[in-house]
Amino acid sequence: MENSMSQMNRPATSPSPVVFLLFLALLAVLVSNAAGQTPPKSPQNIIVIKQMHFDPPSLNVKAGDVVEWKNEDIFSHTVTASDGTFDSGLIAPGSSWQTTITKTGDIAYHCRPHPNMTAHLIVQPLVGAEQHEQAGAQSTETSQASLRWRPPTKPEEFHPILVDFTAALLPLAFLSDLLGRLFRKQGLHTAGLWMMVYEAIITPFTSIAGWWWRNSEAGQLPARLIVVHEWLGTAAAVLFILLAVWRWGFHKRTITPSWTYLIAVFIALLALVYQGSLGGAMVFGQ
Amino acid sequence: MKKLVSTVLGMAMVCALGSLAHAQAPTDPQIVGIVQTANRIDIEMARLALKKTTDPQVKDFANEMISDHTALEKSVNDLAAKLGVKEETSSTAQQLKQQALQERRKLNTLKGKSFDREYASHEVAYHQTVIDAATKTLIPDAQNAQLKSALQGAAPVLQGHMQHAQQLVQSLQGGGSGF
Numbered sequence: 001m002e003n004s005m006s007q008m009n010r011p012a013t014s015p016s017p018v019v020f021l022l023f024l025a026l027l028a029v030l031v032s033n034a035a036g037q038t039p040p041k042s043p044q045n046i047i048v049i050k051q052m053h054f055d056p057p058s059l060n061v062k063a064g065d066v067v068e069w070k071n072e073d074i075f076s077h078t079v080t081a082s083d084g085t086f087d088s089g090l091i092a093p094g095s096s097w098q099t100t101i102t103k104t105g106d107i108a109y110h111c112r113p114h115p116n117m118t119a120h121l122i123v124q125p126l127v128g129a130e131q132h133e134q135a136g137a138q139s140t141e142t143s144q145a146s147l148r149w150r151p152p153t154k155p156e157e158f159h160p161i162l163v164d165f166t167a168a169l170l171p172l173a174f175l176s177d178l179l180g181r182l183f184r185k186q187g188l189h190t191a192g193l194w195m196m197v198y199e200a201i202i203t204p205f206t207s208i209a210g211w212w213w214r215n216s217e218a219g220q221l222p223a224r225l226i227v228v229h230e231w232l233g234t235a236a237a238v239l240f241i242l243l244a245v246w247r248w249g250f251h252k253r254t255i256t257p258s259w260t261y262l263i264a265v266f267i268a269l270l271a272l273v274y275q276g277s278l279g280g281a282m283v284f285g286q
Numbered sequence: 287m288k289k290l291v292s293t294v295l296g297m298a299m300v301c302a303l304g305s306l307a308h309a310q311a312p313t314d315p316q317i318v319g320i321v322q323t324a325n326r327i328d329i330e331m332a333r334l335a336l337k338k339t340t341d342p343q344v345k346d347f348a349n350e351m352i353s354d355h356t357a358l359e360k361s362v363n364d365l366a367a368k369l370g371v372k373e374e375t376s377s378t379a380q381q382l383k384q385q386a387l388q389e390r391r392k393l394n395t396l397k398g399k400s401f402d403r404e405y406a407s408h409e410v411a412y413h414q415t416v417i418d419a420a421t422k423t424l425i426p427d428a429q430n431a432q433l434k435s436a437l438q439g440a441a442p443v444l445q446g447h448m449q450h451a452q453q454l455v456q457s458l459q460g461g462g463s464g465f
Contacts, residue, residue, distance in 0.1 A: 052442035074357045075443060076350075093357070113350040114446025115453060 046070060047119070049077050049091070049111075054119035061101055062124050068098035077117065082108040155213035162206035163279065169199040170240070170272055174265045177247075177257050193251050196265075200244035207237040222282060229278045236275060239268055311427040315374035318366050320424065321437070323379040324416050325359040327386040331412075334393060335405050344402045347409070347454055354443055365436050399458065406454040413448035417441060 045067040048055045052073065061067055069079045071091045079088040079097060085107065088097040101107070104125045111117035152158050173195035180188030210233050214226055243265060250257045312320065332351035339345055366373060389408055396404055420437055428434040 051439055052446065074361055075354050111446070113346075113354070113450060114443065115449040116442065116446045 044068060049073050049117075052114060052117055054109075054111075054117060057119040058122065059119075060122045060124065063102055063104050063126050064100065065123075066098055066100050067121065068096055070096040075114075077114065078112040080110055080112050082110060087112075155209050155216055158209040159206065159213050162202060162209050163276075165202045166199065166206045166236075167272065167276060169195045169202070170265070170269055173199055173247075174262065174269055177265070178262055181256055181259075181262070189256060192257070193247055196240075196244045196247045200241045203237040203240045207233045225278050225282050229275065229282065232271065232275050232278070236268070236271060239271075243268060312376055312378065312424070313374070314369075314371050314429050314433055316376040316379070317424050317428055317433065317437075318362060318371055319373040319375050319379050320382070320419075321362055321440075322359060322373055323375075323382050325355045325362070327382060328355045328409075328412065329359070331386070331390070331393075331405070331408070334390060335401075338393070338397060338401050339405070340398075341402050341458075343454060343457060344405065347406070347450060350450070351409070351447065354447065358440055358443065362436065365432060369430055369432060371430070371433070403455070403458050406451055406458055409451035410448055410455060413444050413451060417444045417448065420444065 045059060045061050045065055047059060047067065047069045049069055050072045052075070054069075059067070069088065069091065071077055071093055074093055076090040076092050078090055079086070079099075081087065085103050086099050086101075086109075088099070090113075091097045101121060101123050104123045106120055106122055108118065108120045110119075152161060173192050175192075176188045176195060177192030179185070180192055211230060214230055243261075246261055246264075247257060250261065328351050332348035332355075335344060335348040336352075339348070393401060393404060393408075420441055425434055425437045425441075428437055
């Protein structure tokens with residue numbers, strides 16, 4: 001104890017075990033939450049297509065709700081709004097399709113190949129607090145979620161949280177060392193060193209959460225994007241460890257990091273920006 | 287003219303299938319044979335349409351006929367295998383084949399819009415005939431309860447095809463005469 005206290009008070013010249021202990025404590029909290037209770041599943045609006053019928057034939061939903069159609073028939077069907085607001089295209093037997101309903105009122109829809117299959121959605125407008133609730137809920141999974149904080153339990157919650165750290169630490173590590181060189185400030189170099197170390201520690205966890213997410217969503221993510229994203233992410237985790245070791249070497253020799261190192265970090269930074277754009281495309285774009 | 291031909295052909299098919307009501311009631315193996323013949327005829331017609339048409343609506347419709355009637359054919363095959371019923375031919379099935387052959391010959395002589403219109407009108411008449419046969423003869427005469435229920439389950443999809451074909455006929459009417 002005394003030993004660790006004395007290390008904490010000393011200027012940081014070697015990686016303090018306290019940093020690792022803090023990190024492990026944070027990880028323990030995250031993992032215990034993951035093992036804990038799952039949040040209540042939000043009610044979903046599911047319409048089953050079976051034996052040439054939409055079931056239920058009429059469904060009340062709220063504007064902003066996600067509605068899913070599951071085709072359990074032996075034929076392919078479409079979900080086509082008569083006013084043209086949505087059209088699923090052919091949904092093969094055993095597949096499903098979902099959309100976010102934004103237009104209010106009575107929306108009649110039918111199956112294009114089988115015009116005798118008709119049904120409708122009655123879409124209620126949102127009022128007051130519900131509007132705020134919906135505004136906060138971006139993902140289809142949480143369309144019914146409130147603004148109340150819930151501990152993360154799913155990979156699609158862990159990965160974006162960890163990505164924040166990975167994305168913030170690398171540019172700051174780069175900037176600190178760059179400015180440290182330009183203005184000859186040792187304090188900035190110390191910051192650059194530690195941020196690179198934290199980056200190397202946290203990114204493997206970001207990567208693991210990413211793989212976990214990908215495995216739980218098997219087949220639902222765009223195949224080409226995910227292959228590049230998962231391997232670039234893994235490569236980045238390894239690269240950051242190598243950069244941290246390199247950076248540690250300068251610290252050990254008490255010299256300022258070389259321009260070669262700074263250029264390498266800058267290239268890693270560009271790769272990280274590209275990696276982020278791939279992740280964004282998968283979450284927000286088609 | 288085209289409409290008249292379709293109507294005559296349609297009526298001939300109604301007579302063919304309608305004669306079932308007066309003739310001896312078909313057996314379950316014969317019912318399976320008639321249903322499968324009807325499915326195969328429509329699949330073949332759709333394949334011909336895909337070869338000859340350039341109209342995207344007609345192509346969509348033909349693809350849908352292939353997909354749905356193949357699914358129906360498979361479900362009837364599975365059920366027949368489960369029930370141990372082996373399909374048998376009958377005079378009705380033979381008549382259906384004969385009329386389909388005539389219709390194919392006629393369709394082969396047409397092209398462009400005239401082909402599309404004839405195909406669409408034929409599909410309306412054909413599905414109407416099959417629905418009538420199913421509701422008036424095949425369903426009441428089916429002895430096995432599961433076969434009866436499967437035939438009842440197939441009626442809505444045939445109804446859907448007929449309505450879609452009617453929409454297609456209307457949509458194709460807007461484009462000038464094919465003759």
